[in-house]
Amino acid sequence: MIRIISHLAIIILLLAIVSYSQTDTTQTDISTKKAELNEKNVEVLELQSDLSIHDNELQYIRDEIEKLKQYNKHLEDSLLAKQIQIDSLKNQQNQVENFKLIVNTFKDDKVLTSEIMESIKISDVVVEDTVTQLIDVDDSDFRTRYNEALNLYFDRNYQVGIEKFSELLNISNQHQLSDNCQYWLGECYYSLEKYSEAISKFKKVGSIGDGNKADAALFKIGMSYLKMGKNTLAVSSFKQLENQFPKSDLLGKAQQYLTTQEKF
Numbered sequence: 001m002i003r004i005i006s007h008l009a010i011i012i013l014l015l016a017i018v019s020y021s022q023t024d025t026t027q028t029d030i031s032t033k034k035a036e037l038n039e040k041n042v043e044v045l046e047l048q049s050d051l052s053i054h055d056n057e058l059q060y061i062r063d064e065i066e067k068l069k070q071y072n073k074h075l076e077d078s079l080l081a082k083q084i085q086i087d088s089l090k091n092q093q094n095q096v097e098n099f100k101l102i103v104n105t106f107k108d109d110k111v112l113t114s115e116i117m118e119s120i121k122i123s124d125v126v127v128e129d130t131v132t133q134l135i136d137v138d139d140s141d142f143r144t145r146y147n148e149a150l151n152l153y154f155d156r157n158y159q160v161g162i163e164k165f166s167e168l169l170n171i172s173n174q175h176q177l178s179d180n181c182q183y184w185l186g187e188c189y190y191s192l193e194k195y196s197e198a199i200s201k202f203k204k205v206g207s208i209g210d211g212n213k214a215d216a217a218l219f220k221i222g223m224s225y226l227k228m229g230k231n232t233l234a235v236s237s238f239k240q241l242e243n244q245f246p247k248s249d250l251l252g253k254a255q256q257y258l259t260t261q262e263k264f
Helices: 002-088 095-119 139-154 158-171 178-191 195-202 214-227 231-244 251-263
Strands: none
Touching: 002 214, 002 251, 139 158, 139 178, 158 178, 178 195, 178 214, 195 214, 214 231, 214 251, 231 251
């Protein structure tokens, strides 16, 4: 009888050990799955924010192209009208008046060209605590070089992109596109997973240029902290975005994180 009881005790002990081992393994699997889910959620949020930011940049390019098309049409119409006037005077004997008309034509076209160049500039935005000063830089050249640097980013040529955006910032940090240059400089570092460098670049965006990238920079600071595992600092950045830019298109993404952060 004692032997049977001993055998039963041994069996019960073995069953308890097996049950504990299975429970411990299950808990480990759950923890692993939660970590994987958190990582996927962060990646989804990052992709959503990138799409919003890139959509804004593409819309800016579309608007610029549309403006150029409209002004080119105005210029063509003006030149055509002047050419008709010149042709109508070819058979007239008064060469002096003909010459004057030609001179006036070129003067009018020069004025029109100047108006076109002024019109395609982006409207100035007054930014609080930003020092305004005259910019001794060719606007057209700056914009051309900016678009070239931006194409390098979209082609994932981040290192060369860093060089080009840095060159533009050395030329001027008060041009209307200077904050865009500073922002995409941060994006290059972010894409290279150099999050500390990205944060330092994003923090300078709000104090230069026309300020239209300040909200996007704050959001990416939060995402950078998130990538570094510094959730408290990420939350702080998202709340700062919420307070400073209540109408930002990125606010929804920030609020999504703030209300579901326990899932990340």
